[in-house]
Amino acid sequence: MATCDQYINPLIVQRADPFIYKHTDGFYYFTASVPSYDRIEIRRARTLEGLAHAAPRTVWRKHTTGPMSQLIWAPELHYVHGSWYIYFAAAPSIGPGPDGLFQHRMYCLTCESQDPMAGEEAWEERGQVKTALDTFSLDATVFERAEHLYYVWAQKDPAIKGNSNLYIAEMKNPWTLATQPVRLTKPEYDWETRGFWVNEGPAVIQHDGSIFITYSASATDANYCMGMLKADAMSDLLAPESWQKWDHPVFQSNLAEKQFGPGHNSFTKAEDGQTDMLVYHCRDYTDIKGDPLFDPNRHTKIQPFTWDANGNPNFGKPVPYNYNITSIAM
Amino acid sequence: MATCDQYINPLIVQRADPFIYKHTDGFYYFTASVPSYDRIEIRRARTLEGLAHAAPRTVWRKHTTGPMSQLIWAPELHYVHGSWYIYFAAAPSIGPGPDGLFQHRMYCLTCESQDPMAGEEAWEERGQVKTALDTFSLDATVFERAEHLYYVWAQKDPAIKGNSNLYIAEMKNPWTLATQPVRLTKPEYDWETRGFWVNEGPAVIQHDGSIFITYSASATDANYCMGMLKADAMSDLLAPESWQKWDHPVFQSNLAEKQFGPGHNSFTKAEDGQTDMLVYHCRDYTDIKGDPLFDPNRHTKIQPFTWDANGNPNFGKPVPYNYNITSIAM
Numbered sequence: 001m002a003t004c005d006q007y008i009n010p011l012i013v014q015r016a017d018p019f020i021y022k023h024t025d026g027f028y029y030f031t032a033s034v035p036s037y038d039r040i041e042i043r044r045a046r047t048l049e050g051l052a053h054a055a056p057r058t059v060w061r062k063h064t065t066g067p068m069s070q071l072i073w074a075p076e077l078h079y080v081h082g083s084w085y086i087y088f089a090a091a092p093s094i095g096p097g098p099d100g101l102f103q104h105r106m107y108c109l110t111c112e113s114q115d116p117m118a119g120e121e122a123w124e125e126r127g128q129v130k131t132a133l134d135t136f137s138l139d140a141t142v143f144e145r146a147e148h149l150y151y152v153w154a155q156k157d158p159a160i161k162g163n164s165n166l167y168i169a170e171m172k173n174p175w176t177l178a179t180q181p182v183r184l185t186k187p188e189y190d191w192e193t194r195g196f197w198v199n200e201g202p203a204v205i206q207h208d209g210s211i212f213i214t215y216s217a218s219a220t221d222a223n224y225c226m227g228m229l230k231a232d233a234m235s236d237l238l239a240p241e242s243w244q245k246w247d248h249p250v251f252q253s254n255l256a257e258k259q260f261g262p263g264h265n266s267f268t269k270a271e272d273g274q275t276d277m278l279v280y281h282c283r284d285y286t287d288i289k290g291d292p293l294f295d296p297n298r299h300t301k302i303q304p305f306t307w308d309a310n311g312n313p314n315f316g317k318p319v320p321y322n323y324n325i326t327s328i329a330m
Numbered sequence: 331m332a333t334c335d336q337y338i339n340p341l342i343v344q345r346a347d348p349f350i351y352k353h354t355d356g357f358y359y360f361t362a363s364v365p366s367y368d369r370i371e372i373r374r375a376r377t378l379e380g381l382a383h384a385a386p387r388t389v390w391r392k393h394t395t396g397p398m399s400q401l402i403w404a405p406e407l408h409y410v411h412g413s414w415y416i417y418f419a420a421a422p423s424i425g426p427g428p429d430g431l432f433q434h435r436m437y438c439l440t441c442e443s444q445d446p447m448a449g450e451e452a453w454e455e456r457g458q459v460k461t462a463l464d465t466f467s468l469d470a471t472v473f474e475r476a477e478h479l480y481y482v483w484a485q486k487d488p489a490i491k492g493n494s495n496l497y498i499a500e501m502k503n504p505w506t507l508a509t510q511p512v513r514l515t516k517p518e519y520d521w522e523t524r525g526f527w528v529n530e531g532p533a534v535i536q537h538d539g540s541i542f543i544t545y546s547a548s549a550t551d552a553n554y555c556m557g558m559l560k561a562d563a564m565s566d567l568l569a570p571e572s573w574q575k576w577d578h579p580v581f582q583s584n585l586a587e588k589q590f591g592p593g594h595n596s597f598t599k600a601e602d603g604q605t606d607m608l609v610y611h612c613r614d615y616t617d618i619k620g621d622p623l624f625d626p627n628r629h630t631k632i633q634p635f636t637w638d639a640n641g642n643p644n645f646g647k648p649v650p651y652n653y654n655i656t657s658i659a660m
Contacts, residue, residue, distance in 0.1 A: 008383050013373075036366055036626075043343075046654045052382050053338050053653035055614050055629060120619060284385050289450060296366075299385060323383035324376045 009321055010299035012052050016281045017074040017139075017201065018300035020051070020268040024079075028268065029116065030054070031075045031086070032281075035296035038062050040075045040088060040109075042117055047271055048302055057117045060086070060109055060125075067092045067105060067128075074139050074201070074264065077116060080149065080174045084111035087129070089138035101136040101156055101163055108175035126175040131155060133181075136164065139264075142174065143204040145211065150237060151177060152184070152213060154200035162187045162197025166215055166229075170238060182238050184229055184245075187217060191249050192227065195219025199227070201264035205276070208311045209233050213243075214250065216263035222286050224261035225252035230312070251280070251315040258284050259318035262301070275304045282318055339651055340629035342382050346611045347404040347469075347531065348630035350381070350598040354409075358598065359446065360384070361405045361416070362611075365626035368392050370405045370418060370439075372447055377601055378632055387447045390416070390439055390455075397422045397435060397458075404469050404531070404594065407446060410479065410504045414441035417459070419468035431466040431486055431493055438505035456505040461485060463511075466494065469594075472504065473534040475541065480567060481507060482514070482543060484530035492517045492527025496545055496559075498568060512568050514559055514575075517547060521579050522557065525549025529557070531594035535606070538641045539563050543573075544580065546593035552616050554591035555582035560642070581610070581645040588614050589648035592631070605634045612648055 012018065015032035022028050027044040030051045034041055039061045043054035063069045068090040075088040089104040097103040108126040111118070129151070131137060137155035144150070149171040154164040165186040172178035187197035201216035213229040228246045235242035253260050265280040281298040288295045305315045342348070345362035352358050357374040360381045364371055369391045373384035393399045398420040405418040419434040427433040438456040441448070459481070461467060467485035474480070479501040484494040495516040502508035517527035531546040543559040558576045565572035583590045595610040611628040618625045635645045 010383055010385060013383065013386060050653040053340055053343065053651075055340060055651065056343060056627060058619070058625075058627075061620070119617075289388070290391070295388075297386060297388075321383075321385065323380045 007302050007304075008049060008052075008323055009301045009303070009319055010282075010323070011048065011302050012300040014296045014298070015300045016298035017264040018279050018281055019074075019076045019266045020048070020277075020279050020302075021077055021079070021266075022268055029077050031077050032300060033073050033075070035294070037071045037073065040072060040086060042077060044117060048268070048277070057119070059116070059120055059123045061120070062090065068107060070094050071102065071104065073104065076141055076266070078142050078174075080142060080144070083174070084114075084116040085109065085126075085142075085174050086111075086123070087140040087142065089140070097136070099136070099156065099158065102138075104136055104138045105134075106131075106137050106140045106153060110174070129175055129177070131167070131169070131177060131181050133157060138164070139201045141202055141204060142171065143206070143211075145206070145233060145237065148237075149174065152202045152204060154202065154215075155181070157183075160186050162193070162199075164198060164200050166199045166202050166213070168238060179238060182240055184213065184240065184243050185215065185227070189217075189227075189247060191223075191225055191252070192217035194223035195221060203266045205267045205313070206233060207276075207307060207313070210311060211237065212313065214265055216265070217249070220261060220263075221288075221292065222253050222255075222260040222283075224263045225249040226263050226265060226280075226315070228313075250313070251278070251317070254318040254320075257318065257320040259301075259320070260284065260286050261298075262318045268302075270304060276306075276313070277302050278305050278315055280318075284321065337632050337634075338379060338382075338653055339631045339633070339649055340612075340653070341378065341632050342630040344626045344628070345630045346628035347594040348609050348611055349404075349406045349596045350378070350607075350609050350632075351407055351409070351596075352598055359407050361407050362630060363403050363405070365624070367401045367403065370402060370416060372407060374447060378598075378607070387449065389446070389450055389453045391450070392420065398437060400424050401432065401434065403434065406471055406596070408472050408504075410472060410474070413504070414444075414446040415439065415456075415472075415504050416441075416453070417470040417472065419470070427466070429466070429486065429488065432468075434466055434468045435464075436461075436467050436470045436483060440504070459505055459507070461497070461499070461507060461511050463487060468494070469531045471532055471534060472501070473536070473541075475536070475563060475567065478567075479504065482532045482534060484532065484545075485511070487513075490516050492523070492529075494528060494530050496529045496532050496543070500568060509568060512570055514543065514570065514573050515545065515557070519547075519557075519577060521553075521555055521582070522547035524553035525551060533596050535597045535643070536563060537606075537637060537643070540641060541567065542643065544595055546595070547579070550591060550593075551618075551622065552583050552585075552590040552613075554593045555579035556593050556595060556610075556645070558643075580643070581608070581647070584648040584650075587648065587650040589631075589650070590614065590616050592648045598632075600634060606636075606643070607632050608635050608645055610648075614651065
């Protein structure tokens with residue numbers, strides 16, 4: 001089993017909203033928001049540690065003008081039905097819309113090649129992934145269950161206080177919803193409403209007959225933390241009552257170790273193919289100068305986690321940095 | 331002795347013009363051009379490998395307007411006469427001046443603290459480092475020899491064809507020249523004049539009674555390569571005839587390994603305190619889309635080098651990437 005000490009942290013500096021996917025080709029693939037928010041990059045390596053050194057390739061760039069011209073956020077790379085897809089959010093401008101929120105919508109790219117790093121020419125735009133509401137929406141992820149493909153994302157509902165809630169829908173293909181959105185959670189607890197009322201950044205993990213969705217809550221400062229939902233894998237995933245919501249955060253700042261605002265996570269497996277790994281970003285200071293949006297120092301971290309007797313994940317707390325401990329085993 | 335295989339490459343992705351300095355506090359300090367060219371960052375770690383994971387701190391940001399408002403390039407961090415200094419170049423705009431060149435001038439910062447990562451408040455501007463000509467100038471470095479402090483940099487002379495030549499002067503303090511500039515080299519060989527006529531990015535290393543200055547030549551594409559000058563350490567370093575110039579590049583692209591345009595180097599020592607290390611940037615592709623200036627994929631690499639029977643460095647050739655070899659010893 002991998003232990004905390006086997007992984008160097010931070011793993012990758014200056015990458016927020018980290019997403020790692022281990023493919024059948026044996027490579028770990030990594031993508032994330034880049035600090036300039038102007039492109040989508042992919043890198044790959046045979047080990048998690050190798051991702052820190054893997055040469056990135058740009059696979060898509062923001063448009064000069066229009067709805068996909070600013071703030072390219074939170075890309076995820078998925079392999080669905082034999083093809084590669086990237087889900088991401090983009091905005092028409094840096095500024096807020098009439099509702100005071102960012103103006104992101106969700107988009108999908110697909111790759112004509114089985115090699116997702118084949119280059120920009122290999123990636124084609126599939127357009128906006130449209131939902132029932134034309135509002136601020138972002139952080140899409142997808143997962144398959146019993147041959148059904150589901151889409152989970154964050155979106156503003158003008159009738160609900162706050163920036164965004166989480167929704168699920170079934171898909172008819174990897175870039176089109178088949179059903180109406182079903183709301184899974186909205187910001188309601190104190191830990192979800194600090195600074196801003198936010199539920200965003202969903203990530204899905206299936207374990208022992210259950211499906212878990214973790215997500216991030218509150219403002220993206222030291223208040224940022226992770227909540228969790230759980231459903232029986234055999235239940236109707238589009239029925240809100242199938243989902244149980246935790247009333248407390250499952251992962252949050254570790255003040256003693258100066259690990260602030262962990263969140264926007266994804267999941268992967270360690271090289272042993274067994275150990276579950278939590279992937280998230282975190283800051284190591286709270287004294288941000290200038291616009292926090294353009295402070296690049298949210299760093300990608302990884303750490304193993306375990307499952308408790310009830311079959312629920314135990315994420316522990318954000319591990320300290322260990323890059324100055326020279327005896328790290330690889 | 332360290333060998334190539336002991337260092338993972340690239341060491342740090344998306345950092346060009348890399349500069350590493352090992353201080354008496356046992357830390358390696360790292361700074362470089364950041365892809366956004368809008369700030370100066372420092373990071374530190376106890377090992378070279380640790381620099382890949384070390385959390386950066388911003389120590390200075392570009393001004394909103396004026397001569398220090400764009401294209402912050404090639405910072406170097408030096409400890410001189412008991413204080414920390416940063417040398418860097420900045421421009422008033424992204425575009426060229428009347429001579430068709432970038433409009434950089436050279437600047438100096440000094441730190442009020444013995445901890446150079448104390449924060450932005452600790453760093454103070456010392457203004458422009460002025461030379462005899464008010465022209466495009468950049469890539470300053472400093473070195474001490476026999477209690478004299480020297481400044482070496484790249485600058486345009488309108489009377490000489492090309493973008494920049496290399497100059498040396500003695501300093502009266504770490505931000506002021508004491509003497510007239512003396513030209514050390516200008517682009518003249520074919521390998522110095524491919525794409526553009528360029529001599530830039532000087533780096534100094536002293537060894538066995540000699541002083542070497544390496545520099546970078548030609549356009550910053552696959553033609554970019556390193557040249558070298560040598561002087562007897564006891565000679566008059568301000569006399570051009572003290573310096574011998576190599577008629578061939580001492581380090582250049584390794585096409586077989588897709589290592590293109592190595593250069594803008596610095597020097598440091600391995601953790602053993604003995605092995606000399608070459609630090610440089612390199613690209614792994616030549617098919618650059620869009621403005622090469624804003625293609626972020628010049629990556630920092632490191633590799634040990636040796637000295638030949640004549641006391642000259644043997645840099646070898648750019649090593650291949652090895653981040654997918656999982657058995658790298660730390």
